[in-house]
Amino acid sequence: MKILITGFDPFGGESVNPAYEAVKLLPDEIGGAQIIKLEVPTVFAKAGSVLEAGIEAEHPDAVLCIGQAGGRSGMSVEKVAINFQDARIPDNENQQPIDEPIKSDGETAYFATVPVKAMVSNMRAHGIPAFVSYTAGTYVCNELMYTLLYLIDKKYPRMRGGFIHVPFAMEQTVDKPNGTASMSLETISKGLECAVAAIIENQEDISEAMGTTH
Numbered sequence: 001m002k003i004l005i006t007g008f009d010p011f012g013g014e015s016v017n018p019a020y021e022a023v024k025l026l027p028d029e030i031g032g033a034q035i036i037k038l039e040v041p042t043v044f045a046k047a048g049s050v051l052e053a054g055i056e057a058e059h060p061d062a063v064l065c066i067g068q069a070g071g072r073s074g075m076s077v078e079k080v081a082i083n084f085q086d087a088r089i090p091d092n093e094n095q096q097p098i099d100e101p102i103k104s105d106g107e108t109a110y111f112a113t114v115p116v117k118a119m120v121s122n123m124r125a126h127g128i129p130a131f132v133s134y135t136a137g138t139y140v141c142n143e144l145m146y147t148l149l150y151l152i153d154k155k156y157p158r159m160r161g162g163f164i165h166v167p168f169a170m171e172q173t174v175d176k177p178n179g180t181a182s183m184s185l186e187t188i189s190k191g192l193e194c195a196v197a198a199i200i201e202n203q204e205d206i207s208e209a210m211g212t213t214h
Contacts, residue, residue: 001032001034002034002058002061003036004062005023005038005065006020006064007065008040008041008047011092016172018168018185019067020124022040022166022189023189023192030196030197030200036058037073043092045141052195055159061158062199063148065145065162069137071167071168072166073129073181074165074183075131075183076131077131077133078135081136084138088137102143106153110150112149115198116162117206117210118160120197123193124196130193131212144163145163148161149161162187162199162202167182169182170182170183170185171183
């Protein structure tokens with residue numbers, strides 16, 4: 001089995017992005033599966049192109065994309081990506097799409113095809129704060145997740161795909177307001193390893209209440 005894991009480069013004035021920094025800490029093999037690591041640019045459309053090239057080169061069985069969600073307090077496994085982009089800030093090439101679809105021939109939304117709840121459950125079992133998220137935002141993270149699931153729908157039906165948002169790394173919060181949530185890169189990476197293990201072990205997701213009330 002082969003799993004492709006992507007992480008974004010720094011954006012929004014940050015000097016690091018915990019997404020790819022944590023991916024780099026992952027072992028090259030987890031549960032017998034080969035782990036392929038790929039950095040993607042925080043740039044609309046270009047991130048998806050780099051991802052597609054990586055898929056074409058590696059032919060993975062599953063793809064897991066990782067992004068930063070500064071302010072979130074735990075690992076958040078995304079359930080759904082929407083066909084919509086509305087950038088609050090410009091990307092790394094100063095693009096700022098507003099109220100635009102991602103794919104003209106794509107569905108309104110796609111659900112992740114990895115076992116989202118099993119991934120959350122395994123992280124929690126190893127003492128790592130984690131939850132299911134039902135919004136991947138409207139920035140490049142959502143666009144990349146949507147593009148991945150679009151590619152699965154259109155070209156790679158046997159491949160599974162998903163997305164995890166991670167908190168700020170601890171060193172990113174030194175100059176941020178008191179109380180800003182963070183997590184060590186080592187803990188983030190351990191969480192990703194647990195998530196990958198759940199993908200390997202679960203072809204179908206578990207049935208457990210993890211919904212929200214708001």
